[in-house]
Amino acid sequence: TSTVFSHWPWQQWASEQPNATAIIREQQSVSWRCLADEVNALCNLFYHHGVRAGQGVALNGKNSPELLLGYLAILQLGARVLPLNPQLPDALQAQLLPILNIDWGWSSHSSTWPDRVKSLPSFSIEQLSVSNFDTQLMADWSSAQSLTMTLTSGSSGLPKAAVHTPQAHLANAAGLLQRMPFESGDSWLLSLPLFHVSGQGVIWRWLQKGATLVQRNMHPLDRALAGCTHASLVPTQLWRLLEQDADKLVLKQVLLGGASIPVELTERAQQAGISCWCGYGMTEMASTTCAKPADATAGVGVPLPGRELQLVDNEIWLRGSGQALGYWQQGEIRPLSDSQGWFHTRDRGEMRNGELYICGRMDNLFFSGGEGIQPEDIERVLISHPLIEQAFVVPVDDVEFGQRPVAVVDALPGLDLSQLSAWLEGKITRFQIPDSYYVLPAELKQGGIKISRLAVKEWVKSLN
Ligand code: 4YB
Structure with a gap:
């Protein structure tokens, strides 16, 4: 069953289970109460720099405890958050940020922002002062606000920014978790970047369940995974993991996705005691749409609860929970689905024995x-x-x-x-x-x- 939130999920968990472990940073446990305090303190800091509800805030950096706090604090201020790949070329960024109505930029490293983007200070968690938070600064929890923007990796032209509500992220998470067991007490490694939908997928599943998120340096991966029960990996990461001496793992489940998943890979993982799930997802659907426990076939199973699938001339069309409201452009949200709500994925697919197979991108x-x-x-x-x-x-x-x-x-x-x-x-x-x-x-x-x-x-x- 999925949780109904009447407050920002981290605030709700902070009142319902204040002492449970929200995050493990390297080896250090952080309780929900402590996490909520940190988010509040950062809201305070950002607010006093001028960040207001409805504005756009870019977060540039690799995953770090500060980046995650930034993501949560921006949401809690009712602003739109845009996580950015630090490798995004400056020129592209300069073109993109005005179209995405970005007012503020925060970066984990020293970086220059285009003219109209004001920069937010870097901070360290230890510096955040929790004492003087004015709860008035907190935006009301409204799960239906367009608050996250995630860049697509289009093959040509400028990336587009898919806009999601917290509700869409939570619904995506709930659908997967109706199939895949993930409970409080379990811990999911934040094994993919927040600027990619797969990283945000981890965040919203963690929030949905009030479970534990693990944030660690990802190299080497076997060390990062120590004690974790869950991880999201792209196939290449799992190949590398299997090359390492991976027998100390307590991994219950690995969710794979992002690219074609070879049966050879999931069989090798199974032999090493790692159960895999094969997923098929995309930015526009807030990550996973179809998934199955890995088996002898190369398909990705059937749509998760809440999603619908249709093949039209072999093209995969999807709709349902997790779907973005559209692409952000100059203050407007351009629809990404047709008049019936279907998102045309440009992926070619086939149904065989009741299971979806991904054949490849039509554009390729x-x-x-x-x-x-x-x-x-x-x-x-x-x-x-x-x-x-x-x-x-x-x-x-x-x-x-x-x-x-x-x-x-x-x-x-x-x-x-x-x-x-x-x-x-x-x-x-x-x-x-x-x-x-x-x-x-x-x-x-x-x-x-x-x-x-x-x-x-x-x-x-x-x-x-
Ligand atoms: C595929 C594919 C597949 C996507 N076979 N092509 O939480 C998760 O679902 C997750 C877990 C681990 C690793 C990744 C994920 C993702 O979210 C992946 C989502 C993603 O890749 N989004 S994307 O917008 O960058 O690209 C989407 C495209 O990727 C799809 O349209 C497909 O072309 C391709 N793809 N899963 C073959 N299983």
Whole structure:
């Protein structure tokens, strides 16, 4: 059953279970009472700098205790919060912030903000003075306010900012948690960035249940996971974890998502005692929409309670709980769904045996000698190779065929690229076999949780 909140969730937990552990920071436990006091103190600080309800506040940084407090305090002041990837180029940020009506910027490191964005001071938790909080500063809890903005990772052009209400985040969380057990006493590692919807997904599940959130340095991952019962991981993180000596883990469940999840991966994890859930989600739906306990098939199960799914010409359409109100643009919210409320995902999908399979992004499809090539079909086979962790297939121009596939792989030591075509033979059709193979350069691995396909494409182009 999901909790009904009549107050900001952290305030409600602070009165209902003040001494329960809200957060574990590295090894240190923080109670709900203490967390609420910290949020209040930060509200005080931000308010006295001039932050007001209805304004926009950007938070730039990697996950840290301060960043999370910032996220909660901005909400509690009734302002809109925009978590930003610190790798976002300054020029893009300068273009984006006016469109998103951002008034304030807070950053965990020294950074410059565009002209009309005033900067908020950095602070450390120890400095926050809890004594003089005036509860008048707190906005009323209204779960239906558009308060969070999350940037999408569009393949071209400016990212868009999906706007969510707390209610949508909580409803998304509730839907998943009707399937996946996560109770107070359990602890979920904040294993993905807050500027990505997967990180916010962790926050709202934690708030929904009044459970424990674990905030730690993520390197090495096995150390970060010590004592945690739950984590959200992208497939590459789980591959790396399995390479480490991961037998000290008490992990009950790992929620996977963000990219195609190989059955090989979830089977290896199972052998190491880690139960996996395969999820399919997106920014516009406030993270997970479909999920199932990992099994022998590569599907993502069925829609979670509260969501509806429809395939229209093989395109996945979704609606229901978690859905964003729209994309923020110059003070307005542009709808992202059709008149019936369906969000057209641009993902191609298929139903097999009552289960949804993700085939790939429609925008990634290209043609080679008249044959359609869906890069993900080739990538799925490549990542089933024991030495390949990630693969990208991108088109390169070709005089004879128009375009031809080229593969860029992130591999473990020992992979012989020259053997890959032979290894692929018989596993995919001949015209799908890439013309050449490259090793993914380290410079493309930085940034968010996903490697930009566009960046991979441009890198390959720069070589030819
Ligand atoms: C997929 C895919 C899949 C997404 N197969 N393509 O809380 C979670 O659900 C979670 C847990 C662990 C890791 C990630 C998550 C997420 O939220 C992921 C959400 C996400 O990736 N959002 S996104 O807006 O950045 O990208 C969405 C797109 O990613 C989808 O439209 C798909 O194209 C792709 N994707 N899950 C294959 N299981």
